[in-house]
Amino acid sequence: MKQKVRSKRKETSMAQREHWTSRFGFVLAAAGSAVGLGNIWKYPHMAGSNGGAAFTVVYLICIAIVGLPIVIGEFVIGRRTQLSPVGAFDTLAPASKWKYVGFLGVASAFVILSFYSVVGGWTLRYTFMALSGNFAELAGNSALSSETFEKFVSSSWNPVFWHLIFMGLCIAIILNGVKSGIERWSKIMMPLILAILVVLVVRGITLPGGMEGVKFLFLPKFSDLTASSIVLALGHAFFTLSLGMGTMITYGSYLERGQNLLSSSLWVVAVDTMIAMLAGVAIFTLVFAMGADPAEGPGLIFVVLPTVFPQMPGGVVWGTMFFFLLFMAALTSAISILEVVTAYFIDQRGWTRARATFIFGSVIGVVGLFCSLSLGGFTDFKTLFNLSFFDFLDYASSKYMLPIGGMLTAIFIMKKWGIPAFLTELHEGIEGKFRIPVRAALVLLSIAAFVVFMIILNEIWAVITGHPLVF
Ligand code: TRP
Numbered sequence: 001m002k003q004k005v006r007s008k009r010k011e012t013s014m015a016q017r018e019h020w021t022s023r024f025g026f027v028l029a030a031a032g033s034a035v036g037l038g039n040i041w042k043y044p045h046m047a048g049s050n051g052g053a054a055f056t057v058v059y060l061i062c063i064a065i066v067g068l069p070i071v072i073g074e075f076v077i078g079r080r081t082q083l084s085p086v087g088a089f090d091t092l093a094p095a096s097k098w099k100y101v102g103f104l105g106v107a108s109a110f111v112i113l114s115f116y117s118v119v120g121g122w123t124l125r126y127t128f129m130a131l132s133g134n135f136a137e138l139a140g141n142s143a144l145s146s147e148t149f150e151k152f153v154s155s156s157w158n159p160v161f162w163h164l165i166f167m168g169l170c171i172a173i174i175l176n177g178v179k180s181g182i183e184r185w186s187k188i189m190m191p192l193i194l195a196i197l198v199v200l201v202v203r204g205i206t207l208p209g210g211m212e213g214v215k216f217l218f219l220p221k222f223s224d225l226t227a228s229s230i231v232l233a234l235g236h237a238f239f240t241l242s243l244g245m246g247t248m249i250t251y252g253s254y255l256e257r258g259q260n261l262l263s264s265s266l267w268v269v270a271v272d273t274m275i276a277m278l279a280g281v282a283i284f285t286l287v288f289a290m291g292a293d294p295a296e297g298p299g300l301i302f303v304v305l306p307t308v309f310p311q312m313p314g315g316v317v318w319g320t321m322f323f324f325l326l327f328m329a330a331l332t333s334a335i336s337i338l339e340v341v342t343a344y345f346i347d348q349r350g351w352t353r354a355r356a357t358f359i360f361g362s363v364i365g366v367v368g369l370f371c372s373l374s375l376g377g378f379t380d381f382k383t384l385f386n387l388s389f390f391d392f393l394d395y396a397s398s399k400y401m402l403p404i405g406g407m408l409t410a411i412f413i414m415k416k417w418g419i420p421a422f423l424t425e426l427h428e429g430i431e432g433k434f435r436i437p438v439r440a441a442l443v444l445l446s447i448a449a450f451v452v453f454m455i456i457l458n459e460i461w462a463v464i465t466g467h468p469l470v471f
Helices: 002-016 023-034 037-049 053-081 085-092 099-131 142-153 157-175 177-205 211-218 227-240 247-252 261-289 299-311 315-349 353-377 389-417 419-427 438-465
Strands: none
Touching: 023 177, 023 247, 023 261, 023 315, 037 053, 037 099, 037 227, 037 261, 037 299, 037 315, 053 085, 053 211, 053 227, 053 247, 053 261, 053 389, 053 419, 053 438, 085 099, 085 247, 085 315, 085 389, 099 142, 099 157, 099 247, 099 299, 099 315, 099 353, 099 389, 142 157, 142 299, 142 353, 157 177, 157 315, 157 353, 177 211, 177 261, 177 315, 211 261, 227 389, 227 438, 247 315, 261 299, 299 315, 315 353, 353 389, 389 419, 389 438, 419 438
C-alpha cells in the first residue's frame, strides 16, 4: 500500500515536473548557484592571506580534479532520476541507506542558508550604505571602518532586519518555481553580475599602481604556499561549486534528457572560476592602487573596500556597484540552497511549492536570526569548540557536512549505482563518437573521493590531537 502511494506520487511529480526552458537557462541557473559569496568574498581574501598566485594555482587544480567530476556526477544523478537528492538516492538504490546522503544534503541546506542569508543581509545593507555616501567618513581609516563593521554585525536588530529581507527575497523567487523563479532571475542577475564586474576590472587595472594587484594574483611565488593553504583550497573548491549537498542534483533534476551534460558542466565550472578570478582582479587592483593590505583576511570586503572607494573619483558609484554585485551573487546562490529544501518536501512529501517554501523559508529565517544574534547582539553564548553559533554552522557545514556529502556521492556512483550505468546516462546527449572510458571515470572519481577523505581525516585529527595529521 505504502509502495503504491509512493509510486503514484512519483508519477504525478514526474508528469508535472517543471523543466528549464533552455540549456542556456540551466547553465545560468547552475552558474548562479555556484557564483556567490564564495567567489567574491571568500576566494579573494583566502588568496590574499595565502600567497596570492600560488594559492590560485592550487585552487585551479582542485577545481579541475576534484570539483569537475563531482559536478558532473551530481547533474547526472539528478537528470537520471528527475528527483531531488533523497528521492534520487532512493530511486537508484531502493531500500538502502543511501537515501540518508540525501537527508544529509537537506540538513546541510538548512545549516548553510541560516548563516549565508545573514551575510546576504550584510551585502544589502552595505549596498545602501555605499549608495547614500556613508563610506565617505571611512576614507583611508581602516580602524574606523573595522569598528563600524563590528558594531553593525554585533548589534541586535539591524543585521537581523537585513537578513529577514534577504530571506524574504529568496522566498519570493522560489515561490515562483523553476522557470519563472530561478531561471528568470538567474537570466537577469547573472549577466548583470558579469557586466558590473567587467566595468570594475577595467576601472581597477587603469588605476595607477593597479597592475601590482594583478601580478600579486597571477605571478606565483611557491615559497608562499603552505600545506594548510592546500587544504583550504580544496575545501573551497567544494564550496564554490555548490557541491556535496545535492544542489546540483536538484538543478539537474529539472533537466530534460538529451542535453550534453559534459559541456554544460564545463561551462558552469568555467563561469564560476572566471568570476572568481575577475573578482580577484577587481579587488586587488583597488587594494594595491590604494595601498591597503591584501592579507587583511575576512574583513577584506566589508572593512578594507569601504575605506578605498571614497578615495577614488566617483567612489559612490563604484562602491554601490560592487556591493550590489555581491548582493546579487549571494541571492542567486541562496535560492539554490532553499530550493533543495523545498524540492524535498515537494518530491517526497507531496507538499505544494507554496507551503514548502513559506514554512521552511521561515524556519531558516528564524534559525538565521539566532545566528546573527550570536555575533554579539543578544548574548555571547558559545557552542562547541568555543565558536559562536554563526561560526559553528559555517564550520560544521564546510569542514564536515559538504565534504562528507560529496565523498559519499562519488562513492555511491562507483560502488552502488555503477560506473557503466552512470556513463550511459552521461553519454546521452553527447553527439559523435566521444565516450569516456569506464576506467578513466573510475580513476577520476576515486581521486576525488580519496582527496576529500584525506581532508576530512586531517580535520578530525586536528580537532582531536590539536595539530593536523599531514599538514
Ligand atoms: N557556491 C556558492 C558560493 O560560492 C554557495 C552555495 C550555494 C553552496 N549552494 C551551495 C555551497 C551548496 C555549498 C553547497 O557562494
